[in-house]
Amino acid sequence: MRHFLSIAGLSREHLVEILDTAESFAGAGDRAAGKVPLLRGKTVVNLFFEASTRTRSTFELAAKRLSADVLNLDMDTAAVQKGESLIDTLRNMRAMDVDMFIVRHGDSGAAQFIARNVGAGVAVVNAGDGGHAHPTQAMLDMFTIRRCRKDFEGLRVAIVGDIRHSRVARSQIAALNLLGTRDIRLTGPQTLMPAGVEQLGARVFSRMEDGLAGADVVIILRLQRERMRGGFLPSEGEYYRRYGLTSARLALADPAAIVMHPGPINRGVEISSLVADGARSVILRQVAFGIAVRMAVMSLTVSAQISGRAK
Amino acid sequence: MRHFLSIAGLSREHLVEILDTAESFAGAGDRAAGKVPLLRGKTVVNLFFEASTRTRSTFELAAKRLSADVLNLDMDTAAVQKGESLIDTLRNMRAMDVDMFIVRHGDSGAAQFIARNVGAGVAVVNAGDGGHAHPTQAMLDMFTIRRCRKDFEGLRVAIVGDIRHSRVARSQIAALNLLGTRDIRLTGPQTLMPAGVEQLGARVFSRMEDGLAGADVVIILRLQRERMRGGFLPSEGEYYRRYGLTSARLALADPAAIVMHPGPINRGVEISSLVADGARSVILRQVAFGIAVRMAVMSLTVSAQISGRAK
Amino acid sequence: MRHFLSIAGLSREHLVEILDTAESFAGAGDRAAGKVPLLRGKTVVNLFFEASTRTRSTFELAAKRLSADVLNLDMDTAAVQKGESLIDTLRNMRAMDVDMFIVRHGDSGAAQFIARNVGAGVAVVNAGDGGHAHPTQAMLDMFTIRRCRKDFEGLRVAIVGDIRHSRVARSQIAALNLLGTRDIRLTGPQTLMPAGVEQLGARVFSRMEDGLAGADVVIILRLQRERMRGGFLPSEGEYYRRYGLTSARLALADPAAIVMHPGPINRGVEISSLVADGARSVILRQVAFGIAVRMAVMSLTVSAQISGRAK
Numbered sequence: 033m034r035h036f037l038s039i040a041g042l043s044r045e046h047l048v049e050i051l052d053t054a055e056s057f058a059g060a061g062d063r064a065a066g067k068v069p070l071l072r073g074k075t076v077v078n079l080f081f082e083a084s085t086r087t088r089s090t091f092e093l094a095a096k097r098l099s100a101d102v103l104n105l106d107m108d109t110a111a112v113q114k115g116e117s118l119i120d121t122l123r124n125m126r127a128m129d130v131d132m133f134i135v136r137h138g139d140s141g142a143a144q145f146i147a148r149n150v151g152a153g154v155a156v157v158n159a160g161d162g163g164h165a166h167p168t169q170a171m172l173d174m175f176t177i178r179r180c181r182k183d184f185e186g187l188r189v190a191i192v193g194d195i196r197h198s199r200v201a202r203s204q205i206a207a208l209n210l211l212g213t214r215d216i217r218l219t220g221p222q223t224l225m226p227a228g229v230e231q232l233g234a235r236v237f238s239r240m241e242d243g244l245a246g247a248d249v250v251i252i253l254r255l256q257r258e259r260m261r262g263g264f265l266p267s268e269g270e271y272y273r274r275y276g277l278t279s280a281r282l283a284l285a286d287p288a289a290i291v292m293h294p295g296p297i298n299r300g301v302e303i304s305s306l307v308a309d310g311a312r313s314v315i316l317r318q319v320a321f322g323i324a325v326r327m328a329v330m331s332l333t334v335s336a337q338i339s340g341r342a343k
Numbered sequence: 344m345r346h347f348l349s350i351a352g353l354s355r356e357h358l359v360e361i362l363d364t365a366e367s368f369a370g371a372g373d374r375a376a377g378k379v380p381l382l383r384g385k386t387v388v389n390l391f392f393e394a395s396t397r398t399r400s401t402f403e404l405a406a407k408r409l410s411a412d413v414l415n416l417d418m419d420t421a422a423v424q425k426g427e428s429l430i431d432t433l434r435n436m437r438a439m440d441v442d443m444f445i446v447r448h449g450d451s452g453a454a455q456f457i458a459r460n461v462g463a464g465v466a467v468v469n470a471g472d473g474g475h476a477h478p479t480q481a482m483l484d485m486f487t488i489r490r491c492r493k494d495f496e497g498l499r500v501a502i503v504g505d506i507r508h509s510r511v512a513r514s515q516i517a518a519l520n521l522l523g524t525r526d527i528r529l530t531g532p533q534t535l536m537p538a539g540v541e542q543l544g545a546r547v548f549s550r551m552e553d554g555l556a557g558a559d560v561v562i563i564l565r566l567q568r569e570r571m572r573g574g575f576l577p578s579e580g581e582y583y584r585r586y587g588l589t590s591a592r593l594a595l596a597d598p599a600a601i602v603m604h605p606g607p608i609n610r611g612v613e614i615s616s617l618v619a620d621g622a623r624s625v626i627l628r629q630v631a632f633g634i635a636v637r638m639a640v641m642s643l644t645v646s647a648q649i650s651g652r653a654k
Numbered sequence: 655m656r657h658f659l660s661i662a663g664l665s666r667e668h669l670v671e672i673l674d675t676a677e678s679f680a681g682a683g684d685r686a687a688g689k690v691p692l693l694r695g696k697t698v699v700n701l702f703f704e705a706s707t708r709t710r711s712t713f714e715l716a717a718k719r720l721s722a723d724v725l726n727l728d729m730d731t732a733a734v735q736k737g738e739s740l741i742d743t744l745r746n747m748r749a750m751d752v753d754m755f756i757v758r759h760g761d762s763g764a765a766q767f768i769a770r771n772v773g774a775g776v777a778v779v780n781a782g783d784g785g786h787a788h789p790t791q792a793m794l795d796m797f798t799i800r801r802c803r804k805d806f807e808g809l810r811v812a813i814v815g816d817i818r819h820s821r822v823a824r825s826q827i828a829a830l831n832l833l834g835t836r837d838i839r840l841t842g843p844q845t846l847m848p849a850g851v852e853q854l855g856a857r858v859f860s861r862m863e864d865g866l867a868g869a870d871v872v873i874i875l876r877l878q879r880e881r882m883r884g885g886f887l888p889s890e891g892e893y894y895r896r897y898g899l900t901s902a903r904l905a906l907a908d909p910a911a912i913v914m915h916p917g918p919i920n921r922g923v924e925i926s927s928l929v930a931d932g933a934r935s936v937i938l939r940q941v942a943f944g945i946a947v948r949m950a951v952m953s954l955t956v957s958a959q960i961s962g963r964a965k
Contacts (some may be wrong), residue, residue: 067383067384072689085416085417087434089414089416089436090439092414093386093412093414093439093440093441096386096412097412101715101718102418103711103714103715105707105711116918116919117921120917120921123916124708124918124938124941125711126938126943127938127941128712128715128940128941128944128945129715130715144845154921184857192426210581235478255896274906295427295431295435296435297431298425299431316435316437316438319435319438319439320440322439323439351716374830378694378695378696396727396728397746400725400747401726401750403725404697404725404750404751404752407697407723480719606738606746607738607742607743608738608742610739610742627746627748627749630746630749631750631751634751635751
């Protein structure tokens with residue numbers, strides 16, 4: 033695992049190794065276990081072609097807790113402007129002896145492209161590429177589920193919202209399938225379901241209530257408000273009436289169900305404040321675990337690069 | 344002292360503890376005593392809703408000298424834009440196991456609001472909130488006075504300029520009162536005096552010369568040029584003629600008087616270059632001491648959070 | 655060598671000391687030798703009045719590999735905006751006990767001006783000032799030449815392109831002269847040759863082919879596209895036809911010649927992709943060596959400041 037680009041292509045063993053490694057960084061409670069020297073002397077570059085303060089911050093914190101040096105490159109204002117090609121930028125950065133790129137890009141496949149072209153010795157971690165994948169988000173979700181519910185087999189997981197445009201959902205479904213979860217339900221407006229959704233290894237429910245019935249895990253996706261303008265949705269109010277997670281709807285799920293959301297949440301659009309802040313919400317624990325999971329991915333890929341280089 | 348939000352509410356003992364702690368960071372001369380490991384493994388977040396390179400830099404330097412990791416969040420471009428509420432942003436950041444927020448905000452009371460909502464275990468330091476308070480600036484001023492003049496009792500302090508809009512002046516007056524200074528004089532244009540100024544524990548002098556007579560400490564406030572547009576002032580030239588600190592006016596103060604200014608200075612507007620660069624100016628020493636004082640505030644609040652958490 | 659402002663004014667011994675020191679940071683291959691504690695506890699400030707992600711990154715990486723703390727100040731949005739003079743900004747930064755300024759500025763002489771005014775104890779390194787100098791770039795070029803070709807005497811060096819506007823070329827010619835290279839050839843459009851070029855210690859060739867004949871080192875300068883608008887050049891295509899480095903033209907040079915470029919490269923404008931990516935290109939090694947050379951310049955100037963202060 034020299035790069036971490038998408039869940040697709042990984043084995044169940046890969047995912048379990050990431051989760052187990054993250055466990056060692058997550059501490060006893062929800063707080064991190066403090067600073068470790070695993071990446072001392074290494075340089076991690078945040079290569080963000082798309083602004084995302086939240087995601088950049090979690091990677092920056094994870095890298096610093098591993099004792100790495102961090103270089104933030106806002107690619108809007110960088111050498112790209114001077115007419116340099118992306119490949120030349122990568123080669124230059126690599127020549128500077130950096131050890132890892134954290135890549136966020138608006139185009140699907142960008143992280144793969146970079147990994148193919150960056151050359152040996154530099155790990156690439158996908159921090160979200162277009163509508164394609166957001167695999168560290170999916171892994172922190174798996175970590176949260178494992179912490180709260182132990183076993184993936186026999187689990188009933190409902191994912192609610194804009195499946196079509198969600199790189200998060202795509203990565204979650206792939207990870208759940210690998211980990212043995214067989215009952216995955218997708219629910220949301222018809223217009224926000226991807227074509228060929230059945231091949232993903234999940235069942236589609238047009239009524240949210242049917243999808244929620246007896247679920248152990250309810251994952252609410254963020255509603256991108258820009259979808260409104262695309263005509264995919266009539267209005268936020270209408271969306272909330274049909275797909276907002278209220279206490280009444282949550283009562284349909286298993287009594288011990290947990291509620292997850294990748295954040296940032298739109299209160300009163302995809303989730304009610306009562307549920308978001310309620311006893312079954314693990315939304316903030318997801319954020320906490322996100323640091324540990326990113327530390328795991330970063331240390332595993334760097335290790336793989338080093339042992340690969342040694343050969 | 345789990346947070347550091349304003350001088351109001353603190354005791355004389357609190358202020359003296361900060362000054363004594365800063366003394367340990369300030370070194371023998373004016374240079375800092377080097378790096379200390381007090382905040383190693385801690386994460387300090389600069390949460391700036393209002394740009395201020397100078398203030399951010401001093402906090403960043405202070406944090407790094409305490410061996411903390413620093414995360415700079417420019418809140419104009421952060422999650423706020425995605426429609427997330429401030430409280431949700433805070434909860435998320437807290438979930439990432441950060442240890443301190445340095446808050447700069449254009450609204451009075453913003454730091455208090457954040458401290459109330461951030462939850463246990465995270466210290467909040469006010470780096471300036473609207474017209475309300477700028478307490479680390481006031482403390483570095485107190486530190487400078489104590490280094491130069493020893494005793495606060497019996498001291499005659501003149502504060503000159505735009506008292507009405509100055510969070511710095513408000514914090515200075517509160518600190519001086521707590522430390523036992525009884526002779527505090529405020530001078531500046533009538534239009535720039537706050538309503539009810541007498542209740543602040545200071546006397547008002549409309550003629551600058553009367554306010555300066557025999558003063559031991561002369562604090563010049565920065566004239567915010569945007570006040571001109573508000574009709575508070577006729578012109579910079581007129582302001583300088585009546586309230587600019589010239590050598591002639593400084594001669595009215597005590598022969599050993601020190602001249603202070605929070606910076607950045609407007610030469611020829613509120614102070615002459617001769618005075619700003621003269622032997623009695625301690626303006627640059629204030630900057631140097633500012634690092635030590637901020638190191639003191641940061642280490643004391645983090646300590647208080649840790650001992651609070653242990654209970 | 656308390657500052658590093660330009661090649662002019664330095665002795666051959668200075669340059670050799672920098673190259674030898676860089677050698678200790680460059681490792682056996684082209685990769686850096688890892689982190690060293692030489693600047694632990696020191697603060698390096700990137701004072702960039704002109705955006706340059708690439709140059710800022712190399713200095714930031716070099717500083718961090720020396721274990722320094724780095725403060726990035728984008729001077730467009732800094733105190734300058736508040737009407738503070740540059741000298742006041744410098745004095746303030748110096749009062750904060752910073753140890754080094756890396757200065758990038760659009761005006762020739764800016765780094766010198768800052769070095770003259772910054773006061774004792776703070777080193778200034780020129781990271782490019784207008785059309786004047788870019789001395790760390792020249793030194794990394796010298797380092798690359800020494801690694802690849804050993805001896806500077808007897809070397810035939812061709813510099814191709816916009817000599818007139820190139821601070822890089824000016825610094826390269828000065829360094830080559832100091833190190834004993836006597837055969838320096840400049841070639842490029844007449845309109846892009848500086849007035850009085852003969853006094854620089856180099857010969858001018860209007861036909862690129864004549865300049866390349868038998869050369870051991872071919873340095874291609876970056877064509878600033880903004881020059882087109884200034885009427886200095888007819889078109890990129892025309893430029894490439896007359897001065898682009900193609901395989902055919904490179905065949906005129908010595909069979910063991912190396913090809914250098916300060917980057918970022920414009921493929922198909924000043925150099926063909928075949929040559930840029932070919933066996934004789936050392937362009938990416940230049941980037942790698944740039945970190946080691948900047949580490950050398952930073953550690954030497956800080957050492958000189960410390961021993962100067964001790965006297």
